[in-house]
Amino acid sequence: MRYKFEGSNNRIASPSDHVWQSLLCKAYEAGDHPICLCNDRNPPMYLSKFSDEYVLKRMPGTGALHAPHCDSYEPPIELSGLGELLGTAIIENTKLGTTTLKIGFPLRKMPGRAAPVANPDASVSSVKAEGKRLGFRSLLQYLWAEAGFNRWTPKMQGKRNWVVIRKYLNEALNVSMVKHLSLSESSFLPHRWLEETDPKFIENEMRRKERWIKASQFDSNQKELLLLIGEVKNISESRFGYSMAIKQIPHIPFYMDADVHRKLLKHFERELTLRNAFPEGHLMVIGTFGINDSLTAKFEELALMYVDQNWLPVESMGDAALTSLLVKQERTFVKGMRYNLSIHKPLASAVLSDTGPKPTALYLTPSEVNQSNFINEQTELIANSDMDSWIWELNEPLPNLPQLQGNSYSNEGAGHEH
Numbered sequence: 001m002r003y004k005f006e007g008s009n010n011r012i013a014s015p016s017d018h019v020w021q022s023l024l025c026k027a028y029e030a031g032d033h034p035i036c037l038c039n040d041r042n043p044p045m046y047l048s049k050f051s052d053e054y055v056l057k058r059m060p061g062t063g064a065l066h067a068p069h070c071d072s073y074e075p076p077i078e079l080s081g082l083g084e085l086l087g088t089a090i091i092e093n094t095k096l097g098t099t100t101l102k103i104g105f106p107l108r109k110m111p112g113r114a115a116p117v118a119n120p121d122a123s124v125s126s127v128k129a130e131g132k133r134l135g136f137r138s139l140l141q142y143l144w145a146e147a148g149f150n151r152w153t154p155k156m157q158g159k160r161n162w163v164v165i166r167k168y169l170n171e172a173l174n175v176s177m178v179k180h181l182s183l184s185e186s187s188f189l190p191h192r193w194l195e196e197t198d199p200k201f202i203e204n205e206m207r208r209k210e211r212w213i214k215a216s217q218f219d220s221n222q223k224e225l226l227l228l229i230g231e232v233k234n235i236s237e238s239r240f241g242y243s244m245a246i247k248q249i250p251h252i253p254f255y256m257d258a259d260v261h262r263k264l265l266k267h268f269e270r271e272l273t274l275r276n277a278f279p280e281g282h283l284m285v286i287g288t289f290g291i292n293d294s295l296t297a298k299f300e301e302l303a304l305m306y307v308d309q310n311w312l313p314v315e316s317m318g319d320a321a322l323t324s325l326l327v328k329q330e331r332t333f334v335k336g337m338r339y340n341l342s343i344h345k346p347l348a349s350a351v352l353s354d355t356g357p358k359p360t361a362l363y364l365t366p367s368e369v370n371q372s373n374f375i376n377e378q379t380e381l382i383a384n385s386d387m388d389s390w391i392w393e394l395n396e397p398l399p400n401l402p403q404l405q406g407n408s409y410s411n412e413g414a415g416h417e418h
Contacts, residue, residue, distance in 0.1 A: 001070055003045065003056070007032040024054035031095065033059070038070035045072070048097030050171045060092040068353035075334055076385065079348040079361055081138070081341030088132045090142065098175045101142070104133035105301055107178070107186050109223040109290060136303035138339040140229065140286040141313065146172035148418060149311050150335040152327060156418065160311045162192050162231065162248060164418045169229060187227045190248040208249075209295065216291040225288040225300055228254070232275075232283040232304070235261070244285065244299070254289060256299040264302065270315065270343075274306040278320060281308045313337065318364050318394040319349050326350060331404065333362075346378035351387070356405040360388040367395040 005011045005023050007030050013023055024047055027034055033044040034056060043065040048055045058066065063074025077083040082090075091100040134142060144150055147168035149160070166189050173184040188211070194201035211226075218224035230246040237243075242261040243253035256264070265272065275283040287302025307313050310327055312335055314320040326333055332354040336347045348361040363378055365371075382389045390402055 001072075002037045004035040004037055004042075005032070006035065012037065021054060024056060028054050028097070033094075036066060036070065036072060038067040038072070041065050043072070046094040046097065048175050050174050055097075055171070057097070059094060060086065068357075068359045069332075073334070073353060075336070075348065075351040075359065075361065075387075079351065079381070079385065079387075080336045081339030081345075081347060082337065084341075085134065085138070085142075085339055089134050089138075098177050100177045101139070101183065102133045103139060103178055104135045105288060107225050107227070107288065109225055109300060135340060136286050136301065137305060140284065140303065140305050141337045141339055143169055143172045143176070143229075144305075144307075144313060145337050146176075149307075150313060150337055151333075152310065152312060152335075153332045154330040156310070157327075159418055165311060166191070168418060183227070186225070187229065189229050190246060193248050193250070196251070212291045212295050212297075216293055216295065223290050225290055227286070227288055228302075229284070229286050232285050235264075240298075246285070252297065254297045254299055256302075260299060260302075264304070268304040271304040271306040274314065274317070274320060277317065278306075278308065281306060281314075281320075282311060315343070316364070316366065318366065318392070321398075322349055322362065322364065322392065325398075325401070326352075329401065329404075331401070344374065346374060346381055352402055354404050355388065355402045358386075358388055360390055360402045361385060363389060363391045365391060365393040367393075 002012055002014045005013065005027055007027055008023055011023065013020060017023075023034075026032075028047040028049060033046055035042045036045055036058075043062045044059050045056050046059055048057055058072040058074070061077075063072065064076045066073040077086060089102045091102075092098075093100065141150075147165070149165065149168070169189060170184060170187075173187050173189075174182055176183040178186075188208075190208075191200075191204045194204070196202075215224045215226055228246075230248055233245040233247040233250050235242060235244050238253065238255060240255045241258045243255050245253065271283060275281065284305045284307060285302055286305070288300045289297045290300060291297060305313060306315070308320060308323060312323055312327075314323050314335075315338065323335070331352055333350045333352045335350050338347060341347060346363060346365075349364050350362045352360045352362065361382070363382070365375065365378065378391075388402065390399065392398055
């Protein structure tokens with residue numbers, strides 16, 4: 001994509017230009033808003049900074065103003081669960097390049113206070129998981145979308161692994177603020193798995209232990225909780241109830257009480273079923289854990305999210321089948337994210353951006369839901385959208401997918417080919 005920098009004599013540049021970071025730096029310091037030239041709407045952008053690198057981001061609420069082939073394009077927020085969170089639980093500050101998040105769980109624990117397993121269905125969650133705050137699942141989905149991992153183009157095939165996932169999640173965490181502090185300060189994303197004799201493994205272990213020692217000594221009146229994001233390897237019984245092994249650091253158990261384990265199996269049956277049905281995918285965990293004096297980790301609260309072998313989030317068997325077919329047919333699309341929206345509410349499973357000038361929203365109608373209410377809400381959602389639509393009733397054969405209209409993906413993308 002190409003962008004116009006009005007503060008640099010209206011210079012037009014793309015991310016492949018050697019002066020790209022210099023232009024971004026100048027615009028960032030001046031508070032300018034580069035213009036995206038993906039279409040004649042010329043939507044403005046803003047800048048964020050991660051370490052020594054500047055990142056161009058779309059302005060809040062402008063995702064649908066970009067051309068479907070643009071890296072900054074985002075389907076209208078009403079097609080996902082994002083609409084009820086923007087401006088309340090998710091507040092973007094375009095001047096600072098940060099986003100303030102209101103989360104529905106604590107990062108500190110007072111003595112004797114217990115926290116439950118996060119419930120993935122917002123319709124039966126506790127008060128703190130209502131639409132005005134991000135729960136564990138919705139936080140992970142937000143970070144996933146900010147990192148670009150709900151997007152797919154054929155160019156992304158084979159380019160995603162944990163190193164890439166971790167890098168871009170960390171970037172999203174760095175500019176996500178909770179009570180004026182970067183969420184990255186409380187987060188623990190393990191490095192990729194290494195042999196224990198590898199010098200890099202030893203270095204990573206030293207850093208981890210230093211951070212965990214600090215957490216264990218935080219305050220005598222309250223305990224610091226760290227936020228884990230990783231891939232589940234297995235869950236097994238232990239002398240302390242149950243323990244979860246994380247694929248990237250399987251030598252370190254994360255313990256949980258038997259009651260937490262029981263609730264985990266109940267509330268995340270869908271995710272565990274998907275993992276068993278499609279073991280080539282990845283079962284992600286997000287949760288808070290505390291550290292005791294012996295540097296043992298124990299979960300306070302956690303949630304699961306299943307992503308397929310391409311790290312694309314899926315929430316049902318039908319969703320997994322459709323997503324797999326889209327990848328196989330080399331389609332370009334954005335996955336819909338549910339956030340706090342109840343599983344019994346309709347949303348677009350994916351939005352195809354390769355169907356010509358107008359994107360196409362893909363909907364699934366599950367057979368086990370209340371058909372009348374669900375279909376009525378889905379019909380209203382489609383009627384209020386300017387997009388073309390496609391519906392697969394999961395108790396019927398898969399209809400033909402909307403026709404591919406050439407390759408809509410630009411070779412000058414803004415770096416989001418991961």
